[in-house]
Amino acid sequence: MPVITCIDDLKRLYRRRVPRMFYDYAESGSWTEQTFRENSTDFAQIRLRQRIAVDMTGRSTATEMAGQRVTMPVALAPVGLTGMQNADGEIKAARAAEKFGVPFTLSTMSICSIEDVAAHVEKPFWFQIYTLNDDDFNRRIIDRAKAAGCSALVITVDLQILGQRHRDLKNGLSAPPKLTIPTMLNLATKWSWGLEMLGTRRRFFGNIVGHVEGVSDPASLSAWTAEKFDHALNWDKIRKLMDMWGGKVILKGVMEPEDAERAAALGADAIVVSNHGGRQLDGALSSIRMLPEIAAAVGGKTEIWMDGGIRSGQDVLKAVALGAKGVMIGRAFVYGLGAMGEAGVTKALQVIHKELDTSMALCGETAVTRLGRHNLMIPKGFLDGFA
Numbered sequence: 001m002p003v004i005t006c007i008d009d010l011k012r013l014y015r016r017r018v019p020r021m022f023y024d025y026a027e028s029g030s031w032t033e034q035t036f037r038e039n040s041t042d043f044a045q046i047r048l049r050q051r052i053a054v055d056m057t058g059r060s061t062a063t064e065m066a067g068q069r070v071t072m073p074v075a076l077a078p079v080g081l082t083g084m085q086n087a088d089g090e091i092k093a094a095r096a097a098e099k100f101g102v103p104f105t106l107s108t109m110s111i112c113s114i115e116d117v118a119a120h121v122e123k124p125f126w127f128q129i130y131t132l133n134d135d136d137f138n139r140r141i142i143d144r145a146k147a148a149g150c151s152a153l154v155i156t157v158d159l160q161i162l163g164q165r166h167r168d169l170k171n172g173l174s175a176p177p178k179l180t181i182p183t184m185l186n187l188a189t190k191w192s193w194g195l196e197m198l199g200t201r202r203r204f205f206g207n208i209v210g211h212v213e214g215v216s217d218p219a220s221l222s223a224w225t226a227e228k229f230d231h232a233l234n235w236d237k238i239r240k241l242m243d244m245w246g247g248k249v250i251l252k253g254v255m256e257p258e259d260a261e262r263a264a265a266l267g268a269d270a271i272v273v274s275n276h277g278g279r280q281l282d283g284a285l286s287s288i289r290m291l292p293e294i295a296a297a298v299g300g301k302t303e304i305w306m307d308g309g310i311r312s313g314q315d316v317l318k319a320v321a322l323g324a325k326g327v328m329i330g331r332a333f334v335y336g337l338g339a340m341g342e343a344g345v346t347k348a349l350q351v352i353h354k355e356l357d358t359s360m361a362l363c364g365e366t367a368v369t370r371l372g373r374h375n376l377m378i379p380k381g382f383l384d385g386f387a
């Protein structure tokens, strides 16, 4: 068993163990991937202020996200096809999150269905829905999430149309993979992944296949999704989805203060400053750069979270210090899952937690809730360099 000390170690293992098609699916952004890259590199520009001789006993990284007690201010982001990164991936990630005391969000585009995940965990998880133009499907899936006991609905508002990721097109991404010669040659080097996949029946989009008439294979599914993303989305339709749910709502994918104002006015319990991990509008600024402006505009009215580029506990610290009540992580937990299954997700959470706790202590803070701008050094022009 290799010694894992950081998220990058998990990423290296992940790359070795998972078929190229699914590694590329996660490890890519849209078009030039500028936003995908800057989500991470912008974190590195922010520095921490070291303090000394501060009593660091009795520290706590615990806080609340949308009224839910969490071990640290980190939730697992919705990630489509998680069950292709490792067999039964959504169930494994949900179990790891539950044991660690952080929320898990199940994507609509998951491999394991809502009911299946619910049957394998004890506490409620969150469910993510896309803004589709099919009220009947929306109502049915929302009813299924309610019946499964989901405790919050994450509405992703930045995917009315799909950003192009070149590698997915070149690889012919599908679930399960189409057996072309290059795919078969690559699969031949991924034995443990293949054996585990053969051992599960969960290999299709569990929330959709069997629940939508006429969708039975990858080709009919992609035709269905392309047709269903709501190009005519507006604020009234978002409100309608919120009303259908009637419980806690998190709006994910907000990048402008004006949009954040609208989202807060609708009564969202939290807003996630997010550019979908750089997978949608390439050329958008990184989430960490947009966070302070949005937090300043609406931080008093609702909870502000962020995601995009978080690969360490220090990144979590920086986001919280810049005004996020919590963050979501996508790729960081996927690397762990692909590398080592449930144990790998736990490892990713442990790594991030330890880094957060130690960095907090060295910054002279004993509670994550007391982090603020005073803990950071921010280069001139970082926050107002773009007009």
Ligand SMILES: Cc1cc2nc3c(=O)[nH]c(=O)nc-3n(C[C@H](O)[C@H](O)[C@H](O)COP(=O)(O)O)c2cc1C
Binding pocket: 025, 026, 027, 039, 077, 078, 079, 080, 107, 108, 109, 128, 156, 252, 274, 275, 276, 277, 278, 279, 307, 308, 309, 310, 328, 329, 330, 331, 332
């Ligand atoms: C492989 C992959 C699949 C994703 N699928 C979804 C999805 O189904 N629904 C959604 O709202 N966001 C999805 N996202 C975006 C994540 O929820 C999150 O915003 C993003 O991963 C954060 O960036 P990070 O990966 O750098 O942490 C996906 C991201 C990745 C990397």
